[in-house]
Amino acid sequence: MAEQSRPGENWSAIELDAIIADYFGMLGDELAKRPYVKTHHRLALMHMTGRSAASIEFKHRNISAVLQELGLPWIWGYKPAPNYQDALVDAVDRYLSGHREIVEEQPVLMPAAPKISDDTFTDVPVRTSRPRRPTFERLVRKFDPVxxxxxxxxxxxxxxxxxxxxxxxxxxxxxxxxxxxxxxxxxxxxxxxxxxxxxxxxxxxxxxxxxxxxxxxxxxxxxxxxxxxxxxxxxxxxxxxxxxxxxxxxxxxxxxxxxxxxxxxxxxxxxxxxxxxx
Structure with missing residues (x-):
């Protein structure tokens, strides 16, 4: 996805660290059922990085894709987009390595009275086979979801x-x-x-x-x-x-x-x- 304000320019490590920390802040609120406003977070990141709203949105979806592959929760409104760079994998590694509690203390909250709906039971998923890059394989081994x-x-x-x-x-x-x-x-x-x-x-x-x-x-x-x-x-x-x-x-x-x-x-x-x- 092309940048509107900084086209073609890769995200720096500082920018990636900032957006990942902000992402996990929103995710923590979501898992704890605390209200938060995505627009406020996005505007703050736009001001901090000079990136466009579209660029920040897509990077959030990239982060969701990495977390999905790690078997971790991700922000529900940011549909995983798997076309991400190794630099993002490294940045997620840095953040999780410094916040091991996110991985080790997984939430176990459950609806007090779960309701069966039409989509509670789903079909067995069909896994699309995508080769993983060595950088990501190392991350999966380090934070093994199994x-x-x-x-x-x-x-x-x-x-x-x-x-x-x-x-x-x-x-x-x-x-x-x-x-x-x-x-x-x-x-x-x-x-x-x-x-x-x-x-x-x-x-x-x-x-x-x-x-x-x-x-x-x-x-x-x-x-x-x-x-x-x-x-x-x-x-x-x-x-x-x-x-x-x-x-x-x-x-x-x-x-x-x-x-x-x-x-x-x-x-x-x-x-x-x-x-x-x-």
């Missing part, structure tokens, strides 16, 4: 609780309040290890064993699965469901996957179980 979500037990538990409520409402909407009252949060009541987190039902009373995976990132954010989960999915394939909960902190949505998982998901072994050889 490992981060896996370690965040509060986020995982909140996602499971959300699914329990969604299942309860789904069954009531299907005129099966008798089954809704039998939905169990297995992972909370019995502990992990069952190979699924929530026991629910189809409308006809058929058991639905749901493994929940939650992220604040986009639908295509990768996630870990354990060997036990994969084995239970195979052994109880007629009843097992994966519920992938995404953009959880902002507008939670779910896509579902049924076995055989390999027909829908790309399963890549990434860890080794190690013990002394002798």
């Amino acid at each position: 490992e981060r979500d896996f370690r965040n037990r509060r986020l995982g538990r909140a996602g499971e609780e959300f699914v329990v409520k969604v299942e309860h409402q789904r069954l009531i909407a299907e005129d099966r309040s008798d089954l809704a009252n039998r939905v169990r949060w297995v992972a909370m009541e019995d502990g992990d290890g069952a190979g699924f987190d929530v026991r629910s039902f189809d409308r006809d009373g058929r058991e639905r064993l749901i493994e929940v995976k939650t992220t604040n990132g986009a639908a295509h954010t990768p996630f870990f699965m354990t060997r036990n989960e994969l084995e239970v999915a195979e052994e109880r394939s007629d009843h097992w469901y994966l519920y992938r909960v995404y953009i959880f902190a902002q507008q939670p949505k779910i896509f579902t996957v049924r076995p055989p998982l390999g027909s829908v998901l790309q399963l890549n072994p990434e860890t080794w179980r190690a013990e002394p050889a002798a």
Whole structure:
């Protein structure tokens, strides 16, 4: 996108640091449900940098694209625009390295009474394959979204609780309040290890064993699965469901996957179980 006031001139590191800090200020307000006015922020940046409104808007969308790839929340009104330069990746790295709490302390806020709407359940996303540049690959390894979500037990538990409520409402909407009252949060009541987190039902009373995976990132954010989960999915394939909960902190949505998982998901072994050889 061409500059109106400084055409063709790349953003300096100082300018990038300023717009990224301002972006995260707005994002913090959005996640905390505090009101803010984007126009005020944009005008301040225009005054500070001499850039046009269109240029600043597009840079905000570039930042959203980087955060989306990192499996982090982004400002809802700034649709990710992936055509960004390495200098922006470096600037995001600088900011996150100095504010690790943004990555490590992901918000787990959830609607008190989530409502099922027509777009709560979505299709499995189709990932467009774009080669990543080395600069961005290093950033992803440094702030690995898969490992981060896996370690965040509060986020995982909140996602499971959300699914329990969604299942309860789904069954009531299907005129099966008798089954809704039998939905169990297995992972909370019995502990992990069952190979699924929530026991629910189809409308006809058929058991639905749901493994929940939650992220604040986009639908295509990768996630870990354990060997036990994969084995239970195979052994109880007629009843097992994966519920992938995404953009959880902002507008939670779910896509579902049924076995055989390999027909829908790309399963890549990434860890080794190690013990002394002798």
